[in-house]
Amino acid sequence: METTQAKAFGTETTIAPLQPMTIERRQPTAKDVEIDILYCGVCHSDLHTARNDWGGSVYPVVPGHEIVGRVLSVGGGVTKVKPGDLVAVGCMVDSCKQCSSCEEDLEQYCLNGFTGTYNGNDKHLNIQTYGGYSEKVVVDEHFVLTMPENLDPAAAAPLLCAGITTWSPLRHWNVGEGSKVAVVGLGGLGHMAIKLANALGAHVTLFSRTPGKTQDALDLGAHEVVISTDADDMKKVNGKFDIIIDTVPYVHDLNPYVATLAINGTLVVVGYLGPLEHMLNTVPMILGRKTVAGSVIGGIAETQEMLDFCGKHNIVSEIETIKIQDINEAFERMVKSDVRYRFVIDMASLKG
Known part of the structure; x- marks a missing residue:
């Protein structure tokens, strides 16, 4: 050729x-x-x-x-x-x-x-x-x-990449008006997850390790910020979220976030590839029918849907x-x- x-x-x-x-x-x-x-x-x-x-x-x-x-x-x-x-x-x-x-x-x-x-x-x-x-x-x-x-x-x-990686799980788990969505990590993927979930009509929360990103998250479309290192803050959202989009790209403990899922809730890992530490505690999963899942990018039709949605809502x-x-x-x-x-x-x- x-x-x-x-x-x-x-x-x-x-x-x-x-x-x-x-x-x-x-x-x-x-x-x-x-x-x-x-x-x-x-x-x-x-x-x-x-x-x-x-x-x-x-x-x-x-x-x-x-x-x-x-x-x-x-x-x-x-x-x-x-x-x-x-x-x-x-x-x-x-x-x-x-x-x-x-x-x-x-x-x-x-x-x-x-x-x-x-x-x-x-x-x-x-x-x-x-x-x-x-x-x-x-x-x-x-x-x-x-x-x-x-x-x-x-x-x-x-x-x-950042857009479709977060759009695909939001769509697969049927996020829409009134859904309670949390995002872990405010980087390239996390900030897109906030914008897209907000535009879909969800109530959006950012989990952050420090308060420094609070105003940024609110400006991007989050409705509230929970400091994940604050035990009292985490207790307030226990059993709250329908879906959590976890964008953190390194090893971290998922168990504290599983506790914040509602019954039938799902935590979707999109940022980290590799073995988990610490080991997942299955008790809250079994007693609440909670799921830890993974997702990668999206298909071509779904990516075009996302681009058209972003065009309609002026999201970049x-x-x-x-x-x-x-x-x-x-x-x-x-x-x-x-x-x-x-x-x-x-x-x-x-x-x-």
């Missing part, structure tokens, strides 16, 4: 900084869309993959799966979008499209494994996929999303825009949670 070259930023090893490189993109097939990337959000997954924290990274790694751009060209069989359209690409660029999950619009749970936007396998070129820290990308039309034109494209980029992320040349500094700041609440790369800085 013919390829074209594209400018990108990536890394060759686990310890090397991200730096300019040239990558190969396939020439669009009949069902492909070629996209000029305007903005790309910076996700913790980008850092973890660049540094091989989860194992399995194939180098060179070019991260980025919160992509917003305009269509440059389309293959002859493409009907979904046309040149000039404002579009988006999230965490997936392919799946088997045939298994039971794919047939139910749950490509994120493809039984044969979805193809990640980066560090996946490009079945056309038989090399790893490269992400949005690049000037352009070529994607199967099924995985191209339409971005509402009324949204700021830079601030909308994090919707493609709180962002700090950076140049691609500042990505290594941004990674270090992200580790320290020194961002409110998501970095987004202006890709004009790569093309200039």
Whole structure:
């Protein structure tokens, strides 16, 4: 298959900084869309993959799966979008499209494994996929999303991961008018969970370890803040919440939060991958039919639903825009949670 070259930023090893490189993109097939990337959000997954924290990274790694751009060209069989359209690409660029999950619009749970936007396998070129820290990308039309034109494209980029990661459990567990929702952690995912749950009509509470984020949470749409390190504060919300979205990306004790679930309530872990500490106490789960569950991103149809909802309600992320040349500094700041609440790369800085 013919390829074209594209400018990108990536890394060759686990310890090397991200730096300019040239990558190969396939020439669009009949069902492909070629996209000029305007903005790309910076996700913790980008850092973890660049540094091989989860194992399995194939180098060179070019991260980025919160992509917003305009269509440059389309293959002859493409009907979904046309040149000039404002579009988006999230965490997936392919799946088997045939298994039971794919047939139910749950490509994120493809039984044969979805193809990640980066560090996946490009079945056309038989090399790893490269992400949005690049000037352009070529994607199967099924995985191209339409971005509402009324949204700021830079601030909308994090919707493609932080947004859908929190939207999917809110929708799956039927959050709506009058639902009592709590969010653990106020970062890239947490602030989106607050905005989306509020717009769905829920009563939203933030669990925070310190009072310092109280005003921010209220400004974002939370109705109250509970200090999780304050035993008296936690007792006040015992048995209250229908659903808790836990966005904390490191090991932490879930048991105090389980106690705050209502009967039939669910705590959904979306931020942390790995073994739990401390061990879950099943007593409150059994006596209250409470559930601890997990969720990852969302299918393509669900992601489009989320983007349309955000367009209708004017919901975007709180962002700090950076140049691609500042990505290594941004990674270090992200580790320290020194961002409110998501970095987004202006890709004009790569093309200039």
